[in-house]
Amino acid sequence: MLGAQWGDEGKGKAIDQLAAHSDWAVRFQGGNNAGHTIVVGDTTLKMHLLPSGITSHNCKLVLGCGMVIDPWVLDRELKQWADLTGERPEGDRLFISERAAVILPFHRYYDSAEELVGTTGRGIGPAYRDRTERVGIRFVDLPKAMADADYIADISERMNKQLATAGVTEKIEPGDLLADMSWISGRFSPAIAATGPMLSEALERGESVLLEGAQGAMLDIDQGTYPFVTSSVTCRANATHGAGIHPGHIEQCFGITKAYTTRVGNGPFPSELSLEEGPGKQMSEVGHEFGTTTGRPRRTGWLDLVALNESQRLNGYSGLVVTKLDVLGGLDELKICVAYDLDGEKIQHLPASADDLSRCKPIYEEHPGFPALSAEDWIKLASDSRKGSGLDELPADIRNYLGRIEDLTGIPVVSVGVGPDRLASIASTDGPFDVQLNEATF
Ligand code: GDP
Ligand code: IMO
Ligand code: MG
Numbered sequence: 258m259l260g261a262q263w264g265d266e267g268k269g270k271a272i273d274q275l276a277a278h279s280d281w282a283v284r285f286q287g288g289n290n291a292g293h294t295i296v297v298g299d300t301t302l303k304m305h306l307l308p309s310g311i312t313s314h315n316c317k318l319v320l321g322c323g324m325v326i327d328p329w330v331l332d333r334e335l336k337q338w339a340d341l342t343g344e345r346p347e348g349d350r351l352f353i354s355e356r357a358a359v360i361l362p363f364h365r366y367y368d369s370a371e372e373l374v375g376t377t378g379r380g381i382g383p384a385y386r387d388r389t390e391r392v393g394i395r396f397v398d399l400p401k402a403m404a405d406a407d408y409i410a411d412i413s414e415r416m417n418k419q420l421a422t423a424g425v426t427e428k429i430e431p432g433d434l435l436a437d438m439s440w441i442s443g444r445f446s447p448a449i450a451a452t453g454p455m456l457s458e459a460l461e462r463g464e465s466v467l468l469e470g471a472q473g474a475m476l477d478i479d480q481g482t483y484p485f486v487t488s489s490v491t492c493r494a495n496a497t498h499g500a501g502i503h504p505g506h507i508e509q510c511f512g513i514t515k516a517y518t519t520r521v522g523n524g525p526f527p528s529e530l531s532l533e534e535g536p537g538k539q540m541s542e543v544g545h546e547f548g549t550t551t552g553r554p555r556r557t558g559w560l561d562l563v564a565l566n567e568s569q570r571l572n573g574y575s576g577l578v579v580t581k582l583d584v585l586g587g588l589d590e591l592k593i594c595v596a597y598d599l600d601g602e603k604i605q606h607l608p609a610s611a612d613d614l615s616r617c618k619p620i621y622e623e624h625p626g627f628p629a630l631s632a633e634d635w636i637k638l639a640s641d642s643r644k645g646s647g648l649d650e651l652p653a654d655i656r657n658y659l660g661r662i663e664d665l666t667g668i669p670v671v672s673v674g675v676g677p678d679r680l681a682s683i684a685s686t687d688g689p690f691d692v693q694l695n696e697a698t699f
Pocket of ligand 2: 292293
């Protein structure tokens with residue numbers, strides 16, 4: 258299950274919907290730069306590290322080896338979950354890969370000096386950098402590191418040099434670093450495990466595994482709008498690798514896309530609209546487009562099919578989940594960006610250079626809008642669709658808009674989001690999302 262745009266497409270909701278029918282849910286990259294929202298009745302959960310499958314008690318959870326994990330954030334999230342449900346899943350149904358990288362205060366301090374990209378400031382890039390430089394600490398490395406005072410002194414010195422060079426005033430004291438490591442080790446040791454082999458054995462037993470992407474294809478370090486990207490491979494090729502299993506296990510791959518586009522942070526965005534007026538303002542206000550992790554306003558724009566087709570090239574989706582269709586209700590017309598104009602030339606790919614991409618002007622095709630419905634009416638439509646009509650329950654103008662997305666991408670739409678709630682979706686009949694959606698289980 259992958260973000261097909263620039264993140265925040267509604268991955269959390271889609272994972273939550275399938276989790277009741279899955280044995281495992283696995284995060285495979287990123288860290289708490291992610292913010293995945295699940296709404297079930299009166300409860301809204303915002304998950305930054307815990308897989309969104311946590312809502313189903315039958316679903317076991319893995320924080321995979323491709324992740325960078327801030328132990329303090331994980332601790333906080335687990336406390337919130339325990340307050341809500343009384344459950345402490347760590348070591349029982351939640352496992353942390355021994356190979357996952359640990360985010361330490363140093364990484365957060367270092368990230369705070371970042372200005373170009375507009376990162377989430379959570380230490381993600383610095384933690385991946387340390388891993389690539391082979392100086393990072395993984396969960397499995399903690400006991401050895403803690404037993405070696407010289408090593409602790411050396412890495413504190415390296416961290417302080419880097420912080421000083423970046424103009425950051427915070428310093429790392431070796432004693433604090435050691436205390437942090439022993440707290441992390443003690444707090445999480447019941448959950449730290451060889452999760453790759455664990456998942457592989459589960460698959461051999463015939464169990465099902467949901468792989469939960471974070472960020473989106475256009476934020477991929479290799480294939481996205483570099484340098485305005487995150488620091489991990491967000492695409493399908495890393496989904497199994499970051500979980501510690503082989504790619505042959507993937508049976509289906511779903512791309513999650515909004516019916517429009519949003520982006521948080523800096524970087525080119527060809528179909529961007531003004532947040533101050535018109536459709537861009539409606540998307541922002543009706544869609545509550547504020548970052549789940551940082552609270553920053555998300556930039557808004559029309560659906561960008563050039564970007565979506567790049568994302569399809571990279572991920573080969575078997576189905577598209579189109580979210581937040583309800584947000585577009587009441588607009589006179591809808592636009593889809595089908596190509597770019599780059600210095601007078603029509604192109605249908607994303608230029609690799611951010612400078613070139615920032616000069617791209619969107620070329621749109623236009624479609625009639627559809628009326629706004631109340632949240633209750635959308636839920637009723639979704640409920641009626643589950644009696645057998647599926648996507649046919651939607652009015653003709655909406656079906657035409659979705660049909661055009663299918664034509665332009667070659668991907669079937671398998672579910673359409675019409676509100677934040679778990680029940681506010683219309684799935685294709687007998688498709689992968691045509692599943693029983695239960696009331697809250699917590
Ligand atoms: P994620 O990072 O991909 O999991 O997405 P986020 O949770 O960051 O952002 C998606 C936002 O849209 C959340 O506030 C969701 O509750 C909300 N949302 C998801 N699907 C829908 C939908 O179909 N309609 C509406 N109106 N909101 C939705
Ligand atoms: P989910 O999983 C949207 C963006 C940041 C910034 C860039 C790099 O909720 O979809 P980073 O902190 O990763 O080094 O920041 O990536 N970004 C996201 N945007 N959704 C996310 O996650 C994001 N995670 C990172 O805003 O532009
Ligand atoms: Mg998000």
